[in-house]
Amino acid sequence: METNAKSLEPVQKIDGLVTPSLLLDRGKLERNINRLADHARKLGVVLRPHMKTAKSIDVARQVFPTEPGPITVSTIAEAEYFADHGYRDMTYAVGLSPASARRASELCRRTGVALKLLLDTVEQADALADVRKATGVTPSVFIELDCADHRGGLKPDDPKLIEVADRVVAAGAHLVGVLAHAGESYRLSTPDALVRAAENERSATVRAAEILRARGHACPIVSLGSTPTAHFAENFDGVTELRAGVYMFFDLVQHGVGVCAVDDIAISVLATVIGVKPEKGWVLVDAGWMALSRDRGTASQRVDQGYGLVCDEAGRVLEDVIVSQASQEHGILAIRSGSPKSMPDLRVGARVRILPNHACAMAGQHDFYSVVNGGSPEIDARWERIRGW
Numbered sequence: 001m002e003t004n005a006k007s008l009e010p011v012q013k014i015d016g017l018v019t020p021s022l023l024l025d026r027g028k029l030e031r032n033i034n035r036l037a038d039h040a041r042k043l044g045v046v047l048r049p050h051m052k053t054a055k056s057i058d059v060a061r062q063v064f065p066t067e068p069g070p071i072t073v074s075t076i077a078e079a080e081y082f083a084d085h086g087y088r089d090m091t092y093a094v095g096l097s098p099a100s101a102r103r104a105s106e107l108c109r110r111t112g113v114a115l116k117l118l119l120d121t122v123e124q125a126d127a128l129a130d131v132r133k134a135t136g137v138t139p140s141v142f143i144e145l146d147c148a149d150h151r152g153g154l155k156p157d158d159p160k161l162i163e164v165a166d167r168v169v170a171a172g173a174h175l176v177g178v179l180a181h182a183g184e185s186y187r188l189s190t191p192d193a194l195v196r197a198a199e200n201e202r203s204a205t206v207r208a209a210e211i212l213r214a215r216g217h218a219c220p221i222v223s224l225g226s227t228p229t230a231h232f233a234e235n236f237d238g239v240t241e242l243r244a245g246v247y248m249f250f251d252l253v254q255h256g257v258g259v260c261a262v263d264d265i266a267i268s269v270l271a272t273v274i275g276v277k278p279e280k281g282w283v284l285v286d287a288g289w290m291a292l293s294r295d296r297g298t299a300s301q302r303v304d305q306g307y308g309l310v311c312d313e314a315g316r317v318l319e320d321v322i323v324s325q326a327s328q329e330h331g332i333l334a335i336r337s338g339s340p341k342s343m344p345d346l347r348v349g350a351r352v353r354i355l356p357n358h359a360c361a362m363a364g365q366h367d368f369y370s371v372v373n374g375g376s377p378e379i380d381a382r383w384e385r386i387r388g389w
Contacts, residue, residue: 012370012378012379013377013378013379014270014313014351014370014372014377014378014379015313015351015377017270017370017379019270019271019272019286019287019351020269020270020271020272020286020287020291020292021269021270021366021370022267022268022269022270022362022363022365022366022368022369022370023267023268023269023270023353023369023370023371023372024059024249024266024267024369024370024371024372024383025266025267025268025315025371025372025373025374026062026371026372026373026380027373027374028263028264028265028266029059029062029248029249029266030062031264032247032248032249032250032260032264032266033062033063033247033248035231035247036230036231036244036247037063039230039231040230040242043233043234043235043236044236045236045239045240045241045242046070046240046241046242047241047242047243047244048070048071048072048091048223048225048241048242048243049063049069049071049072049243049244049245049248050071050072050073050074050093050225050243050244050245051071051072051073051074051078051082051245052072052073052074052075052078052245052360053245053246053248053249053359053360053363054245054248054249054363054385055078055081055363055364055385055386055387056369056383056384056385056386057081057082057085057384058369058381058383058384059248059369059383060082060085060087063248067086068082068085068086068087068088068089069089070089070090070091070241071087071089071090071091072090072091072092072093072243072245073090073091073092073093074092074093074094075094075388075389076092076100076103076104076107076389077386077387077388077389078386079092079104079107079113079115080107081386083107083111083113087113088111088112088113088114089113089114090113090114090115090116091115091116091118091142091179091223091243092104092115092116092117092118093118093179093181093243094118095118095119095120095124095144095152096117096118096119096124096127096141097124098127098130098131100117101117101124101127101128101131101139102131102134102135104117104139105131105132105134105135105137105139106135106137108135108137109135109136109137114140115140116140116141116142116176116221117139117140117141117142118141118142118143118144118179119141119142119143119144119164119168120143120144120152120153120154120164121160121164122160122163122164122167125141125164125167125168125170125171125173126167126171127171128141128168128171128172128173129170129171129172132171132172132173138172138173138174139173139174140173140174140176141168141173141174141175141176142176142177142178142179142221142223143161143164143165143168143175143177143178143179143208143212144178144179144180145178145179145180145204145205145208146180147180147182147200147201147204147205147224148182148183148184148197148200148201148204149184150181150182150183150184151181151183153180153181154208155204156204156205156207156208156211157207157211161208161211161212162211162212162215165212165215165217169217175212175217175218175219176219176220176221177209177219177220177221177222177223177240178205178208178209178212178219178221178222178223179205179221179223179224180201180204180205180208180223180224180225181224181225181226181243182197182198182200182201182224182225182226182228182229183226184197185197185198185201185226185228185229185257186226186228186253186257186297187300188228188257188258189256189257189258189301189302190258191232191258194228194229194231194232194257194258194259195232195233195234197228197229197232198228198229198230198232198233198234199233199234199235201224201226201229201233202224202233202235202236202237202238202239205222205223205224205238205239206222206237206238206239209222209238220240221240221241222238222239222240222241223239223240223241223242223243224239224241224242224243225241225242225243225244226244227244227245227246227247227250227254227259228254228257228258228259230242230243230244230247231244231247231259232259245360246358246359246360247259248266249265249266249267249356249359249363250264250265250266250359251265251267251297251355251356251357251358251359251362252265252297252298252305252308252309252355252356252357252358253297253298253301253357253358256298256301256302256303256305257301262309262317262355265355265356265359266359267355267356267359267362267363267369268311268315268353268354268355268356269287269291269292269308269353269354269356269362269366270313270351270352270353270370271285271286271287271291271331271351271352271353271354272285272286272349272350272351272352273285273346273347273348273349273350273351273352274286274330274348275348276346276347276348278343280334281334281335281343282324282332282333282334283332283333283334283343283346284330284331284332284333285323285330285331285332285333285352285354286329286330286331287323287326287329287331287354288326288327288328288329288330288331289307289326289327289328290328290329290365291329291331291362291365291366292307292308292323292326292331292354292356292362292365293356293357293358293361293362293364293365294307294326294361295307295356295357295358295361295362296357297357297358298357304336305322305355305357306322306323306324306325306336307322307323307324307325307326307331307354307357308322308323308331308354308355308356308357308362309321309322309354309355310322310323310333310352310353310354310355311352311353311354311355312351312352312353313350313351313352313353314374314375314377315353315374315375316375318344318352319339319341320335320336320339320341321333321334321335321336321341321343321344322334322335322336323354324336331354333346333352363385364387366385367384367385367387368382368383368384368385369382369383369385370382371383
């Protein structure tokens with residue numbers, strides 16, 4: 001059998017895959033990567049891609065084709081995985097626990113990785129002294145900022161910002177800067193609103209850095225990012241680095257926000273028709289929430305995509321066909337409520353591709369990507385991905 005020289009995997013046809021199976025379109029991936037890289041370059045900011053969506057060294061090599069670059073991770077397991085593949089400059093962008101801080105510092109001691117941590121409380125800051133004593137590693141940390149009541153973090157004008165910074169230094173750690181994530185941008189849907197969200201994120205983060213500097217903290221790194229604000233930001237004055245992750249694949253939520261077209265979505269789940277219920281207008285497939293995830297992120301958007309938008313085997317959208325219901329190993333395809341369209345003729349054994357509501361969640365259900373190019377029936381490669389914590 002012919003083999004692909006890069007992957008050393010047999011070149012197969014899509015119709016030989018066991019379903020459900022996760023597909024990744026190489027051409028769309030490359031286009032999405034280049035789009036944000038060009039935008040960051042134009043606005044003069046360092047791009048630190050978040051690998052939480054892809055969780056794959058092969059995808060990382062598409063972002064950094066010549067040598068490892070700066071990345072963001074969401075689990076210590078990711079940090080360990082990418083360290084094993086030569087990555088040395090990482091930010092762990094999840095609030096630390098004493099156990100995760102110690103595990104991260106052990107990784108730094110063992111491999112020489114520069115892994116920056118994240119916190120927003122004095123209790124976390126105080127715990128760093130014990131981590132430093134136990135591992136002999138001086139932790140480097142960001143203070144997490146809350147720029148729009150999305151999740152964790154401190155407001156720029158919160159007095160605790162200075163208190164936490166002082167306690168980081170008192171614990172013998174390095175305060176390297178501030179970090180924000182404009183997750184509230186996922187609830188937006190117009191260009192003007194996204195531009196405003198990006199500017200709010202920038203101004204709040206820069207203001208916090210200025211407050212810290214005025215109190216004697218160097219704060220060299222000002223880090224921000226979400227996929228919507230990364231693409232709609234018009235300037236990064238005062239910002240040193242930009243983070244985003246789902247932009248590599250995109251998904252239906254990002255389409256609903258207005259960041260991408262459906263044709264930009266690079267991953268899908270290949271499924272097989274296993275039943276037809278014409279009296280109900282249903283087609284059953286072998287991809288349920290174990291393959292697609294339970295994410296219903298489009299339910300609050302203008303267009304509800306159910307558990308995913310359905311395409312034919314070559315990736316052409318079947319208009320208004322969605323996964324309307326999902327159980328563990330079954331998906332029910334149906335016409336979107338209110339649509340005048342009719343269900344296409346999908347018979348038992350036919351294959352479809354299902355686009356994700358949330359790329360991170362869909363990809364997280366699978367161990368590897370089958371890499372394809374557009375509607376070609378050939379599989380170029382098999383790329384493994386990391387799971388766990």
